[in-house]
Amino acid sequence: MFNYTFHWRPALNALPQMLEGAVVTLQIAVLSMIIGIAIGVVLAVMQGSRFRVFRGIASAWVEVARNTPALFQIYMAYFGLGQLGIHLDSFVALLAGITFNNAGYLAETFRGGLRAVPRTQVRAARSLGFGAFDAFRLIVMPQMFRAVFHPMTNQMVWAILMTSLGVIVGLNTDLTGVTQELNVRTFRTFEYFAIAAVLYYIIAKIVTLGARGIAWRLFKY
Amino acid sequence: MIEIEHVHKSFGSLKVLDDVSLTVNTGEVLSIIGGSGSGKSTLLMCINGLEPIQGGRILIDGTEVHAKGTDLNALRRNIGIVFQQWNAFPHLTVLENVTLALRKVLKKSRSEAEDIAVKQLKHVGLGDKLTTYPGKLSGGQQQRMAIARALAMSPRYMLFDEVTSALDPQLVGEVLDTMRLLAEEGMTMIVVTHEMQFAREVSDRVAFFNQGKMEEIGPPEQIFDAPHSDNTKKFLANVR
Ligand SMILES: Nc1ncnc2c1ncn2[C@@H]1O[C@H](COP(=O)(O)OP(=O)(O)OP(=O)(O)O)[C@@H](O)[C@H]1O
Ligand SMILES: [Mg+2]
Numbered sequence: 001m002f003n004y005t006f007h008w009r010p011a012l013n014a015l016p017q018m019l020e021g022a023v024v025t026l027q028i029a030v031l032s033m034i035i036g037i038a039i040g041v042v043l044a045v046m047q048g049s050r051f052r053v054f055r056g057i058a059s060a061w062v063e064v065a066r067n068t069p070a071l072f073q074i075y076m077a078y079f080g081l082g083q084l085g086i087h088l089d090s091f092v093a094l095l096a097g098i099t100f101n102n103a104g105y106l107a108e109t110f111r112g113g114l115r116a117v118p119r120t121q122v123r124a125a126r127s128l129g130f131g132a133f134d135a136f137r138l139i140v141m142p143q144m145f146r147a148v149f150h151p152m153t154n155q156m157v158w159a160i161l162m163t164s165l166g167v168i169v170g171l172n173t174d175l176t177g178v179t180q181e182l183n184v185r186t187f188r189t190f191e192y193f194a195i196a197a198v199l200y201y202i203i204a205k206i207v208t209l210g211a212r213g214i215a216w217r218l219f220k221y
Numbered sequence: 222m223i224e225i226e227h228v229h230k231s232f233g234s235l236k237v238l239d240d241v242s243l244t245v246n247t248g249e250v251l252s253i254i255g256g257s258g259s260g261k262s263t264l265l266m267c268i269n270g271l272e273p274i275q276g277g278r279i280l281i282d283g284t285e286v287h288a289k290g291t292d293l294n295a296l297r298r299n300i301g302i303v304f305q306q307w308n309a310f311p312h313l314t315v316l317e318n319v320t321l322a323l324r325k326v327l328k329k330s331r332s333e334a335e336d337i338a339v340k341q342l343k344h345v346g347l348g349d350k351l352t353t354y355p356g357k358l359s360g361g362q363q364q365r366m367a368i369a370r371a372l373a374m375s376p377r378y379m380l381f382d383e384v385t386s387a388l389d390p391q392l393v394g395e396v397l398d399t400m401r402l403l404a405e406e407g408m409t410m411i412v413v414t415h416e417m418q419f420a421r422e423v424s425d426r427v428a429f430f431n432q433g434k435m436e437e438i439g440p441p442e443q444i445f446d447a448p449h450s451d452n453t454k455k456f457l458a459n460v461r
Contacts (some may be wrong), residue, residue, distance in 0.1 A: 221354035
């Protein structure tokens with residue numbers, strides 16, 4: 001039916017190289033989540049703000065991030081900003097694009113999570129003498145994170161998979177980038193990408209299971 | 222001393238407090254009774270500045286609560302308040318619930334905060350629940366924890382807003398006992414309550430609120446046995 005002989009040995013020999021790529025992939029995903037969570041919290045708070053400007057900026061971010069392809073967002077961070085004279089290298093552009101996407105999705109998630117924390121908690125905190133910021137940081141935010149932990153884990157997995165879009169801005173150090181270079185050199189497309197797929201799968205699973213472990217330790221109540 | 226002078230408070234067009242004036246002296250226990258929606262909870266929230274007012278003023282030891290320059294966070298450290306329910310921070314253990322404000326607001330060290338917290342929690346009978354999460358406590362235990370948490374800040378005043386009304390009848394007693402003890406120790410307290418027997422026993426004075434107005438105030442014997450106002454009479458006839 002098809003005329004293709006599998007050559008797994010050379011592909012497997014490239015495994016160390018691919019694992020190095022996997023580390024870069026994980027780095028980008030983790031960084032994009034950390035920054036994305038920070039921005040997402042700020043956007044979620046801005047969406048509940050009294051001030052229209054804040055609500056406007058936050059909604060615009062969320063709308064664009066959630067309703068345009070992630071690929072365009074990364075493309076814009078690299079080529080779009082490049083045309084405006086802001087030249088990011090491919091690693092940073094990919095990180096920026098995914099972070100933008102993460103922040104948008106997470107803001108929406110956090111907004112729902114904030115609604116799950118009763119107003120009475122803020123009242124109780126303020127009446128103990130906590131300032132507004134401390135009440136948010138120490139009382140509201142921890143409870144919000146519990147409410148949104150699972151959607152946050154999903155976003156992390158999504159961030160890992162999005163890193164594969166780095167090839168379109170010329171990133172050749174992440175898992176997909178490394179795989180693509182090997183592929184171009186050898187044309188063993190199936191083997192290399194199959195191994196890469198397995199690696200993505202394993203990373204995603206580890207993250208999901210790890211998150212479950214963290215949740216178990218963190219949310220005992 | 223808490224001085225409430227001609228306070229007006231509305232939510233939009235709804236008038237909730239209408240020219241309320243009263244003074245609570247140091248060491249005094251004032252109970253506030255009155256029908257649902259008469260503005261009792263709102264008054265407590267105005268006293269510690271959680272709610273703005275539209276007229277009059279409230280002074281705590283001479284500091285005007287709603288004046289522009291007033292540091293509300295500092296003021297609130299002197300005023301403990303316990304609400305009807307949902308006081309507990311569910312993500313923190315009983316001990317952490319009490320130590321958090323000691324550490325982050327009063328800037329005490331962890332060990333100092335824990336000493337104070339353990340002492341207060343023992344005082345309200347929760348010495349064996351330090352590492353429990355509030356979700357595992359009964360309603361009465363949660364309320365006692367909230368009282369301990371407020372007391373740990375060494376407030377000069379304690380405000381209670383129907384702290385027993387969400388509890389099963391068999392749990393009411395333990396919370397009232399805690400408050401009774403506090404009254405005996407000389408704490409200045411404003412107690413919004415539906416427990417008439419308790420109000421009669423512990424209060425120096427009782428105030429009756431009706432539709433945003435303070436209808437009558439006086440010693441418990443007056444309010445409960447010989448009320449001057451017909452509305453007070455009607456209210457008491459209904460709750461008995
Ligand atoms: N945040 C708010 N926004 C709008 N209206 C409010 C708000 N809080 C209270 N009210 C209204 O103000 C009035 C007084 O409420 P308040 O809670 O002070 O009464 P209360 O005397 O404590 O009653 P209860 O005995 O039922 O607790 C009620 O009509 C209530 O609906
Ligand atoms: Mg009330």
